[in-house]
Amino acid sequence: MEFFFREATLAICGSLDIEEALWQCLLCIRKYIPADMLSLHIYEQETGLLETVAYTTESGGVECSFKNTLPVNVIKDLEERRSIGAWMVDRLGDHDGTREAAAYFNGTEMAGIIMDLVLGKKLMGVIVVAGKDPKRFLPNHLNLLELLNKPIAVALTNSMRHRELKRLKDLLADDSRYFQNELRRRVGQDVIGTELGLYSTMEMVRKVAPINSPVLLLGETGVGKELIAGAIHNSSSRKTGPMISFNCGAIPPTLMDSELFGYEKGAFTGATSQKRGVFERAQHGTIFLDEIGELAPDAQIRLLRVLQQKEIQRVGGVEIVKLDIRVIAATHRDLKDMMGEKKFRKDLFFRLNVFPITIPPLRERKEDIPALVQHFILEKAREMKLRKIPQLMPDDATRLMDYEWPGNIRELENAVERALILNKGQFLTFEDFPFNQMKEPSYTGELPTPSLTLPLDTVISKYIQDTLAITKGKIYGKGGAAELLSVNPSTLRHRMKKLGITSKKTYYQSH
Numbered sequence: 001m002e003f004f005f006r007e008a009t010l011a012i013c014g015s016l017d018i019e020e021a022l023w024q025c026l027l028c029i030r031k032y033i034p035a036d037m038l039s040l041h042i043y044e045q046e047t048g049l050l051e052t053v054a055y056t057t058e059s060g061g062v063e064c065s066f067k068n069t070l071p072v073n074v075i076k077d078l079e080e081r082r083s084i085g086a087w088m089v090d091r092l093g094d095h096d097g098t099r100e101a102a103a104y105f106n107g108t109e110m111a112g113i114i115m116d117l118v119l120g121k122k123l124m125g126v127i128v129v130a131g132k133d134p135k136r137f138l139p140n141h142l143n144l145l146e147l148l149n150k151p152i153a154v155a156l157t158n159s160m161r162h163r164e165l166k167r168l169k170d171l172l173a174d175d176s177r178y179f180q181n182e183l184r185r186r187v188g189q190d191v192i193g194t195e196l197g198l199y200s201t202m203e204m205v206r207k208v209a210p211i212n213s214p215v216l217l218l219g220e221t222g223v224g225k226e227l228i229a230g231a232i233h234n235s236s237s238r239k240t241g242p243m244i245s246f247n248c249g250a251i252p253p254t255l256m257d258s259e260l261f262g263y264e265k266g267a268f269t270g271a272t273s274q275k276r277g278v279f280e281r282a283q284h285g286t287i288f289l290d291e292i293g294e295l296a297p298d299a300q301i302r303l304l305r306v307l308q309q310k311e312i313q314r315v316g317g318v319e320i321v322k323l324d325i326r327v328i329a330a331t332h333r334d335l336k337d338m339m340g341e342k343k344f345r346k347d348l349f350f351r352l353n354v355f356p357i358t359i360p361p362l363r364e365r366k367e368d369i370p371a372l373v374q375h376f377i378l379e380k381a382r383e384m385k386l387r388k389i390p391q392l393m394p395d396d397a398t399r400l401m402d403y404e405w406p407g408n409i410r411e412l413e414n415a416v417e418r419a420l421i422l423n424k425g426q427f428l429t430f431e432d433f434p435f436n437q438m439k440e441p442s443y444t445g446e447l448p449t450p451s452l453t454l455p456l457d458t459v460i461s462k463y464i465q466d467t468l469a470i471t472k473g474k475i476y477g478k479g480g481a482a483e484l485l486s487v488n489p490s491t492l493r494h495r496m497k498k499l500g501i502t503s504k505k506t507y508y509q510s511h
């Protein structure tokens with residue numbers, strides 16, 4: 001008896017895969033009980049469902065998940081019985097509690113021993129030992145099986161936990177794939193103005209993207225530094241890896257280390273599990289350190305060390321994690337000034353400043369405004385699920401181009417979103433936009449007002465031609481069209497070429 005118990009317990013607890021454990025158990029108990037098949041069922045108290053999780057014959061076990069609702073009389077019996085006693089039926093198909101499950105594994109004609117599995121006071125499930133011939137089971141078989149009640153209940157619980165862990169792991173992997181795709185989609189956002197105002201910026205991006213050097217993005221707030229960082233990542237060989245953004249100004253100094261480097265379980269009170277820091281999360285990808293100028297002096301030292309040694313150690317850990325990451329930093333601050341004031345470390349500056357790219361403010365590339373507005377109208381209309389996409393009022397297009405945009409593209413984006421929310425008709429108006437804060441044009445002549453019904457490109461084309469008419473075809477220098485339109489002369493020429501506007505002075509002098 002003792003030998004039977006030991007051998008069968010080892011067999012049933014030998015694997016976390018329930019079908020394997022059940023099969024081993026059958027092979028073992030067959031020497032003592034004339035069984036042809038075993039089946040294992042979980043009982044769900046809340047729903048009254050019986051789930052067949054595995055069954056096995058001599059040739060091998062099968063994992064499954066067949067659920068059937070137990071009849072009320074069987075539930076009542078089960079709930080009241082709470083015994084570990086086993087009992088017999090001549091035909092599994094004749095018993096209300098086993099009929100459906102037995103039909104699932106073709107066992108309705110079989111004789112069976114049925115035993116509730118109980119741990120503590122909780123009814124975990126049921127095991128059924130089935131045999132082909134009726135009346136083949138004897139009372140001593142029942143006694144032997146009852147010995148195994150606890151080991152089988154424990155094995156069932158462990159394997160169900162294992163199954164739940166596997167399910168959660170699959171869910172996590174699925175979530176992770178989804179978020180990685182989302183991240184890639186966001187990182188791969190369209191950059192507007194690559195052929196106009198951001199032309200030279202994008203030239204630099206194209207040059208630096210394939211190499212692994214650190215990049216320092218400089219520019220006012222809202223000019224698109226993060227977007228450009230995404231464009232660099234996306235054009236690099238790391239594009240299938242993660243791009244992790246970290247705002248150095250948004251984390252209190254006390255949390256900086258654990259956010260950057262992660263921590264080990266038990267490193268401090270509240271560290272209930274291991275957490276990876278942003279450097280580790282960016283492994284094989286790119287880390288974007290935004291607002292680098294806001295980094296506290298001691299955090300600057302630690303960042304410098306990471307950049308030099310290319311490895312980190314989690315807080316409270318001993319393991320060294322080697323890093324394979326590309327660093328892109330950004331700031332709207334003047335780091336050279338900060339160095340002069342000893343607020344930013346020189347050594348860190350030189351590490352980061354390998355390839356600086358300055359992104360011009362929107363007021364210096366107003367030629368991008370119409371396309372940006374159009375881009376945001378489409379993007380926001382899609383997000384807001386608008387059925388009709390409103391058109392921009394030509395009047396407003398010119399007024400938007402005159403505004404200085406201190407908040408740059410983010411401000412423009414918000415203005416479009418607000419206008420869309422307030423919009424009532426076919427045309428998008430910027431009625432409540434603070435145009436009165438616009439800078440007055442720097443010339444005294446009157447600019448023509450474009451017609452309200454023309455497409456945007458036509459309006460811009462007309463606008464540029466009318467301005468050229470005022471300057472008699474002069475583009476460059478004082479009083480030239482570029483100055484009147486507050487754009488870079490070469491950008492204006494590029495735009496004129498794109499819109500098919502002639503640059504011959506004689507044309508404007510004769511019109």
Ligand SMILES: Nc1ncnc2c1ncn2[C@@H]1O[C@H](COP(=O)(O)OP(=O)(O)OP(=O)(O)O)[C@@H](O)[C@H]1O
Nearest residue numbers: 190191192193220221222223224225226227409410
């Ligand atoms: N050229 C562009 N084309 C399309 N969208 C842009 C462009 N530049 C910026 N944006 C959008 O404008 C918003 C602000 O851009 P981003 O966050 O990249 O600016 P930032 O310079 O990093 O700002 P901050 O300095 O405040 O962190 C974002 O929604 C971004 O998608």
